[in-house]
Amino acid sequence: MKFLQIEERGESRLCALLGNEAIDLKATYLAGGGKPYKAALFNDALTLIENMDESMELVEETMGIVSKGIRVSLPLPDRLKPPITYPRKLLCLAGNYAEHIREGGGTAYDKSKVTPRVFMKPPTTTVIGHGEPIVIPRNGNRIDWEAELGVVIGRRGKFISAEEAYDYVFGYTIVNDVSERRLKVPKEREPREGDRWFDWLNGKWFDTFAPMGPWIVTKDEIPDPHSLRISLTVNGEVMQDSNTNHMIFTVPELIQFISTLLTLEPGDVISTGTPEGTGAARGIFLKKRDLIRIEIERIGELVNPVESER
Numbered sequence: 001m002k003f004l005q006i007e008e009r010g011e012s013r014l015c016a017l018l019g020n021e022a023i024d025l026k027a028t029y030l031a032g033g034g035k036p037y038k039a040a041l042f043n044d045a046l047t048l049i050e051n052m053d054e055s056m057e058l059v060e061e062t063m064g065i066v067s068k069g070i071r072v073s074l075p076l077p078d079r080l081k082p083p084i085t086y087p088r089k090l091l092c093l094a095g096n097y098a099e100h101i102r103e104g105g106g107t108a109y110d111k112s113k114v115t116p117r118v119f120m121k122p123p124t125t126t127v128i129g130h131g132e133p134i135v136i137p138r139n140g141n142r143i144d145w146e147a148e149l150g151v152v153i154g155r156r157g158k159f160i161s162a163e164e165a166y167d168y169v170f171g172y173t174i175v176n177d178v179s180e181r182r183l184k185v186p187k188e189r190e191p192r193e194g195d196r197w198f199d200w201l202n203g204k205w206f207d208t209f210a211p212m213g214p215w216i217v218t219k220d221e222i223p224d225p226h227s228l229r230i231s232l233t234v235n236g237e238v239m240q241d242s243n244t245n246h247m248i249f250t251v252p253e254l255i256q257f258i259s260t261l262l263t264l265e266p267g268d269v270i271s272t273g274t275p276e277g278t279g280a281a282r283g284i285f286l287k288k289r290d291l292i293r294i295e296i297e298r299i300g301e302l303v304n305p306v307e308s309e310r
Contacts, residue, residue, distance in 0.1 A: 004017060005045055005129075023062075029042060045085070085127075092120065092175075126205065128212070130301075135306075143306075145292055146177035149272045150212060150269045153168055154170025170266070226247060230297070231296075232294045233292070234279075240275055242275030258270065292304050
């Protein structure tokens with residue numbers, strides 16, 4: 001099942017994608033005689049995920065209503081809301097593909113000798129949906145792309161074993177970890193140890209720098225998230241073309257490690273790192289009117305134009 005969010009007359013509508021048709025889950029359930037108090041599970045994606053067991057039963061019931069010819073469908077617009085508005089936490093991986101590490105001049109060590117590098121992006125200001133513009137900020141300099149597989153967490157947990165990790169997954173989506181590669185800083189800044197690392201991290205935090213979508217695909221449709229082709233084009237030119245089987249740390253290993261640092265909650269998203277082919281390695285950076293298209297097998301396409309901050 002694919003879940004997406006559409007803005008209709010100023011309201012967010014949670015939908016299920018049926019072919020090319022967006023089924024308004026709440027409206028369809030109610031049209032079929034459903035109970036209003038249960039329909040609240042379809043208020044938004046986060047509510048659906050937080051109540052995963054009950055809500056998925058209600059989704060099945062609603063699809064039964066659709067099979068009887070009762071449905072409320074919405075046109076699929078050019079712009080979608082993020083599939084979760086907004087993730088509770090957006091956790092990102094730095095250096096989870098060996099060739100990406102090497103293209104940046106680093107050394108890719110065997111994973112038995114290192115731990116994953118995890119950082120966070122502020123979800124309420126970085127996350128945008130399919131079709132929404134990435135905005136180059138006034139203090140932007142070298143803006144880069146990073147196509148990534150996003151893992152949507154469906155259950156609360158801490159110290160989760162790798163063997164149990166998939167029990168905590170709701171589904172998968174696409175994330176673009178947009179990055180400022182050379183943050184502009186005041187010339188009078190006194191150099192300190194760690195400045196370079198913080199400049200890298202701060203360059204991840206700009207508004208609109210985490211496009212996500214176009215929808216969430218439930219885990220039953222993707223039994224193995226490590227066998228998916230992942231590609232990115234800028235204005236039709238292929239920049240990244242790889243496969244998630246090249247991840248250094250697998251999805252279960254990432255869930256296991258991250259859950260030792262913090263409690264994972266329903267609606268968290270783990271963005272699993274990017275393969276080689278970034279702009280910094282090519283000396284190419286995003287500019288106004290560019291169009292970025294990311295495709296991940298079995299999920300779909302996430303498309304975002306690029307604008308400059310006014």
